[in-house]
Amino acid sequence: MIQLKISLKNCYGIQSLDHEFDFGIGSNPAKPKAKAYAVYAPNGLMKSSLAKTFDALSKGEAPKEERYNRPSTCVVESDGVAIPREAIYVLKAEIDISADSPAITDILVNPENKAKYDDLLVSLDKLKNKLTNSLQKESKIKKGDIERTILNDLGETDLPTCIGKIKAMTIEDDLSPYEYATIFDPKVAEVLKSKEFITNASEFNERYQELFNQAGTIYQKGVFNPAKAETSFSTLDKQGFFAGGHRIHLRGETTSIDKAELDQKLQEIHASIDGDDSLKKLRTSLAKNAQTQALTDLIERLSSTQIEFFLEKLKPENHVQFRKELWAYYVHNSTDATAYLDSYTESKDEIKSIEAAAAQVAPRWVETVGLFNDRFVDMPFTLSVANQTQAALGKENARLKFTCKDGADTVEWSRAEIRTLSQGEKRALYLLNFIFEVKARKLANQETLFIIDDVADSFDYKNKHAIVQYLEDLSKTESFYQIILTHNFDFFRTLCFAFVRYERCLMANRESNSIGLTKAEGIKNYFIGKWKNNVAGNDCILCATIPFTRNLIEYTKGEQDADYLKLTSLLHWKDDTEQITVGNYLDIYNRLFGTVHDTNNTQPVKTLLFTKAEEICAQNIHDGLNLEDKVLLSMAIRLQAEILCTNKLRTLKNDANYWCQSDNQFGSLMKEYTSLAPSVPEMRTLEKVSITVSSNIHLNSFMYEPILDLTIEHLVNLYQEVRDLHL
DSSP states (O other): OOEEEEEEEEETTEEEEEEEEEOOOOSOTTSOOOSEEEEEOOTTSSHHHHHHHHHHHHTTOOOOOTTTOOOOEEEEEETTEEOOGGGEEEEOSSOOOSSOOTHHHHHHOOHHHHHHHHHHHHHHHHHHHHHHHHHHHHHOOOGGGHHHHHHHHHTOSSHHHHHHHHHTSOOOSOOTTOOHHHHTOHHHHHHHTSHHHHHHHHHHHHHHHHTTTSTTOOOBTTTBOHHHHHHHHHHHHHTTTTTTTOOBOOTTOSSOBOHHHHHHHHHHHTHHHHTSHHHHHHHHHHTSSHHHHHHHHHHHHSOHHHHHHHHHHTSGGGHHHHHHHHHHHHHHTOHHHHHHHHHHHHHHHHHHHHHHHHHHOOHHHHHHHHHHHHHSTTOSOEEEETTHHHHHTTSSOOOEEEEEEETTEEEEEETTTOOOOOHHHHHHHHHHHHHHHHHHHHHTTOOEEEEEESTTTTOOHHHHHHHHHHHHHHHTSTTEEEEEEESOHHHHHHHHHHTSOGGGEEEEEEOSSSEEEEEOOOOSOOOOOSOGGGTTTOHHHHHHHHHHHHHHHHHHTOTTOHHHHHHHHHHTTOTTGGGOBHHHHHHHHHHHHTOOOOOOOOSBHHHHHHHHHHHHHHOSOOOSOOHHHHHHHHHHHHHHHHHHHHHHHHHHHTOTTOOOOOSSHHHHHHHHHHHHOTTOTTHHHHHHHIIIIIGGGOHHHHTTHHHHHSOHHHHHHHHHHHHHTTO
């Protein structure tokens, strides 16, 4: 993709937009242009509409005009050919953290392992399914609950081990009459654990069985029992049968009877049970619902010997063992269990070997999460994959697990459960799916045009710069292209300075009946500080005015001015930094602003800077915005980092007189140090310095917003981390 042509009419509010994006790297291979455009568009102009247009295309849908139902036309061509839907990915401005990206699974799956694993499991899964069907037929438990129930009852975690354990058990009793689902239904369990059942079960059963044999009974065992009679007569009564004057004729009777006579008849039949309050309560409980009636039906079908055996098994202390015995009986009488276990035994070693490899080897997952953790700081959770083995084998979609810790308290959440996140944290979590998608597309070598819609909203500045760094990395992938949309001018300027070339920074303008994209102007802005009259009375303000003063000298006198160069030596570690005193700085300040501050202070500015930084770090409470403290800490952090890099490079180069001569000093020090010692432990801290504070010191480029968004605690921690590298 070199040329991208867009021609839109009436697409989600865009009346007309025609533009060609040139993604060529330029004529200088030593300084290739990033394959990215940044587009600044004020709210409501075209940004969301353009993103919605590409989102529709990515779904294979035709963009439309929703408000006025005007006919739409959309031409999006890559090098003269319509861009395919799979080559488009839209990162929307709306935050959606409800589901894990399928791309996580794509990253984890090892195709070779999955193919071998699938071959082994095809026949095994068929045998397992047959076994599940036979166990369901015997137990009457829902098929989907069979495995979970049997594993829970036997105290095992995998089915083959459980079946092997059961096969080793000895079962001598005939348990064929007993259905697991009937006996251990939750509603039946309430009756079985009741005081009435535990105390009176045997006596109740004896009297209950007599109901079928006593003179004048209306019941027939296995056909019509008290529960069915209650249902039948109650239905007749509710439907007005008796109220309508109807009567019923019972078997063996010479005359029919009405409702009152029927009640009298039933009372006489049930007298042996209802005369005892406990037995009556138990009879009512057993007739309460279909589940308890099913238990009654089961008891009816049993012989006296079987009933005695069954009632013994139903005692609370025997429930656990009875569950195991029922499963053992079902399994022992199933040829499917034997076939399944034999098949598993033959293939288990190879299956476990592949599963172990899947559990251990997930470098792409670790790399991607590590990238997220490194780029997005101060997140309240750490990440892992809850089902890494199953996901790596393609058996399940990957599920992220979020672990949050606060002191001794630890909680674990899935993505659907995670709560109490700030908007910035939610957006970072939303971007995690994007990072996984990028990784999956890299692995698949999928050429992709990314439409990035206001990705920096809701972030503080330290994470905004992390996003910029990630997008810059993205631009270095051969088959990736970006159009980054934003209404945040500060973020727009940052993109320009970071990696998007000035000529690829565009502004959206509303014309008569169309939207035009033109080359941006005025990205650099001038800024005037507010601390001029407070310099002499506050050392933190004095130090914080140094970059502002230097910027004004740069604007008025240029970068070769002696005062500019001297102040540069206060912002970077130069060979004259330690010799510059507070008086020297105030002399420059007085000349610039026409003030008359005392210039007799001989304390080195570097000493004052680090002294005040230590004082700020020692404070327990930081009130207000702390702007001067934040600027001072940012300066101290970078100076400490440059001193460290310089000393390390002197050792690596064996040159005690080494000084960095680059205009972009910190970036050059980092680049050179990284090339000579890429794996040193302090590199991550130095990268934090680069991301968090390096650019923020230049107030002309960023105003004060980035410094204000940084918490003083974050800067204190980073300063101490950099300072401690010297120890």
